Amino acid sequence: MIEVKNVNKKYGRKQVLKDISFTAEKGEITCLIGINGVGKTTIMKAIMALTPINSGEILMDGEKITKESFEKITFIPDTITMLPQMKINEAFAFMADFYKSWNPQRAEELLQFFKLDPNERIANLSKGNTAKVNMLLGLSLDVDYLLMDEPFSGIDIFSREQIAEVFTSHLIEERGVIITTHEISDIEHLIDKAVLMDDGAILREFSVEEVRENEGKSVVDVMREVYRA
Numbered sequence: 001m002i003e004v005k006n007v008n009k010k011y012g013r014k015q016v017l018k019d020i021s022f023t024a025e026k027g028e029i030t031c032l033i034g035i036n037g038v039g040k041t042t043i044m045k046a047i048m049a050l051t052p053i054n055s056g057e058i059l060m061d062g063e064k065i066t067k068e069s070f071e072k073i074t075f076i077p078d079t080i081t082m083l084p085q086m087k088i089n090e091a092f093a094f095m096a097d098f099y100k101s102w103n104p105q106r107a108e109e110l111l112q113f114f115k116l117d118p119n120e121r122i123a124n125l126s127k128g129n130t131a132k133v134n135m136l137l138g139l140s141l142d143v144d145y146l147l148m149d150e151p152f153s154g155i156d157i158f159s160r161e162q163i164a165e166v167f168t169s170h171l172i173e174e175r176g177v178i179i180t181t182h183e184i185s186d187i188e189h190l191i192d193k194a195v196l197m198d199d200g201a202i203l204r205e206f207s208v209e210e211v212r213e214n215e216g217k218s219v220v221d222v223m224r225e226v227y228r229a
């Protein structure tokens with residue numbers, strides 16, 4: 001489990017995370033939901049120890065996250081980090097060199113699943129295919145926790161559907177996944193837990209299934225209540 005406990009974060013004088021607490025379980029997809037600028041990416045970076053926090057703590061399986069934890073947790077940002085002139089197979093070789101947890105069979109499987117050409121250069125990929133390669137690189141690491149920033153943002157419906165299929169497949173398996181989105185409708189059916197954010201704070205954290213069963217409400221119903229209150 002990832003535990004984010006009472007985290008506060010300032011950029012200069014601006015408080016961007018305000019006493020943030022939530023948990024993300026292994027084997028579940030947790031979704032941070034909120035409009036642009038509410039602090040979703042900052043939480044991801046804080047979990048990955050890529051940006052310092054001012055107070056609070058973040059634990060993975062009960063332990064503090066350090067640089068050594070990177071073999072157990074990975075962050076897939078919303079832009080690809082590979083050099084544009086690299087071919088997909090060169091990006092694979094780079095990842096294999098860099099990460100002990102790189103799983104070449106899984107990478108091959110995803111390449112076929114997404115119908116991508118390994119000889120294609122990153123620079124020449126469409127936006128949707130760039131998002132797929134980005135996701136493929138993260139999913140091909142054998143890690144327990146995956147953090148994905150806006151995996152569905154700005155890509156066409158067919159690519160979104162293909163990426164959504166990955167979320168329900170064995171490729172996610174027993175991992176803990178945290179994704180961010182400002183557009184819930186496409187992915188509502190995929191997520192286990194929703195964490196609603198506004199202006200650096202968490203307004204509500206809930207199990208999607210529990211709310212559906214006990215209150216007969218969808219994520220969007222709860223969002224209407226919370227954000228219009």
Ligand SMILES: Nc1ncnc2c1ncn2[C@@H]1O[C@H](COP(=O)(O)OP(=O)(O)OP(=O)(O)O)[C@@H](O)[C@H]1O
Nearest residue numbers: 011012016034035036037038039040041042043182
């Ligand atoms: N490096 C930085 N320096 C100063 N302010 C920053 C920095 N990074 C983010 N911010 C500010 O922190 C706030 C939260 O940004 P963040 O990127 O976490 O939001 P977000 O919810 O992920 O939004 P988006 O969906 O647009 O990425 C914003 O007001 C942003 O302007």
